[in-house]
Amino acid sequence: MAFAVTRNTDLRSDVDRTAILAEPGFGTHFTDHMVRIDWTAASGWGEGQVVPYGPLTIDPACAVLHYGQEIFEGLKAYHQPDGSVAAFRPQANAARMQRSARRMAMAELPTELFVESLAALVQADRSWVPETIDKSLYLRPFMIATQTGLGVNAPSQAYTYLLIASPAGSYFKGGVKPVTVWLSTDYTRAAPGGTGEVKCGGNYAASFAATAQAAEQGCDQVVWLDAAEHRWVEEMGSNNLGFVYGSGPGARIVTPALTGTLLPGITRDALLQVAQDLGYAAEEGKVSVEEWRDGCASGAITEVFGCGTAAVVTPIGEVRGVDGSFSVGDGAAGGAGPVTTALRDRLVGIQTGTQPDPHGWMHTLT
Known part of the structure; x- marks a missing residue:
């Protein structure tokens, strides 16, 4: 046209x-x-x-x-x-x-x-x-x-x-640095059969009360849990989530599976491929709050990040909720972990044309 x-x-x-x-x-x-x-x-x-x-x-x-x-x-x-x-x-x-x-x-x-x-x-x-x-x-x-x-x-x-x-510029004030997140148990973002996988304004309007609650707790973002049990991790207020298990070449990346209540992020999908390109195992699965907390305590979970169009890839340093708080890796005072950094660098490199685009993701507009 x-x-x-x-x-x-x-x-x-x-x-x-x-x-x-x-x-x-x-x-x-x-x-x-x-x-x-x-x-x-x-x-x-x-x-x-x-x-x-x-x-x-x-x-x-x-x-x-x-x-x-x-x-x-x-x-x-x-x-x-x-x-x-x-x-x-x-x-x-x-x-x-x-x-x-x-x-x-x-x-x-x-x-x-x-x-x-x-x-x-x-x-x-x-x-x-x-x-x-x-x-x-x-x-x-x-x-x-x-x-x-x-x-x-x-x-x-x-x-x-x-x-x-x-x-x-940067979505979060201060640029790329670990953010602190709040586990929402008072509010639900989406339920099966609803509009969770739809990018519509109503989903975001309904999230503002939880976002305000997160801010009151000194957090940058809210993390949504499943509607039935408030146990299974779904996504952040403006990002999908990725969990890094282990370190080095043997690291494994898990992102919550799409169940109809999560937004099917395009950055999320790209990072699953980028992870494999970098030699990491990458899969969709289920991660509970208990597994997240225990994994960070034991060292099994080494990094956690949010990913989306606006922020691209953002490390998570601290998690807070009604049952207390815990740190991820070096915590909010640390920097992005090596796997998170590698994923972000490769994706941004493709987007800005400084690294090869093997999957043909970039479309010339002018």
Whole structure:
């Protein structure tokens, strides 16, 4: 699809943009344009448009405001050594957004159109892509239900797909260093048959109370446990989890298996492959809170990390909960362990084009 482009006549100045790119933070500053594509049951997907970034006008009775029909994605584009800009596994994000749409009874955006929208926006806002290796352009595609009316007898018959972009630095303040996490036993993120594997706003809204509780306990993030027993580890508030058993070439990496209540992370999936590429055993399985605590005490579990698009790979140094606390490896004062570091370095190397991309994960946008 050819995207119609309406240029923003009020562009950010070069001075302002340079200052933002030097210290972008995460999700704070946005580029000059955005993408919009509308869908109706009668006409299907309309023309793709690149338009100036700005407020939306929607009816107060719009379905998304009352019934939460909304989904989103998150991925990054990276400056490459040859001067091009490439996105990491955009087809995987397109497929996940389609799965989310099916669960939420929404229109499915075709993969080709999804990827083309990324290219259209990055081409329009190429000057917003950071060129330093520790930064990227975060891309946020999302879709909202736009039919007007308060009936709940059927899903919306109209949707708007939007794409915005934000230059990104480190997700956690202070950069890559071990974080402290809180084991949530008062709240549940998702139950079987629910929307746990869907990337929808409601999941995150429901997590804020637990996130606030974690902050009250001096923690950076919350760790969700299973709904039935509050015993089995599932994921962090914004990341999947990986557990390292042992050390050196014989280290084994375990990530909680996808059961329908966990988000199927694209970074998680990539790291399972990267681990094998580096010679580590990697598998999906089950890890209980007791095993986590006892494994850290005995030394069987040597490292634990969170992984996701925003933070990439983040080491966990301390775990707190109602039953006390315990450290992972050298604790919150230590650094990332050798396996976590190796995984992160290899993945970031692929994303930034400084290491080979044997699996063809990077897709050139411009």
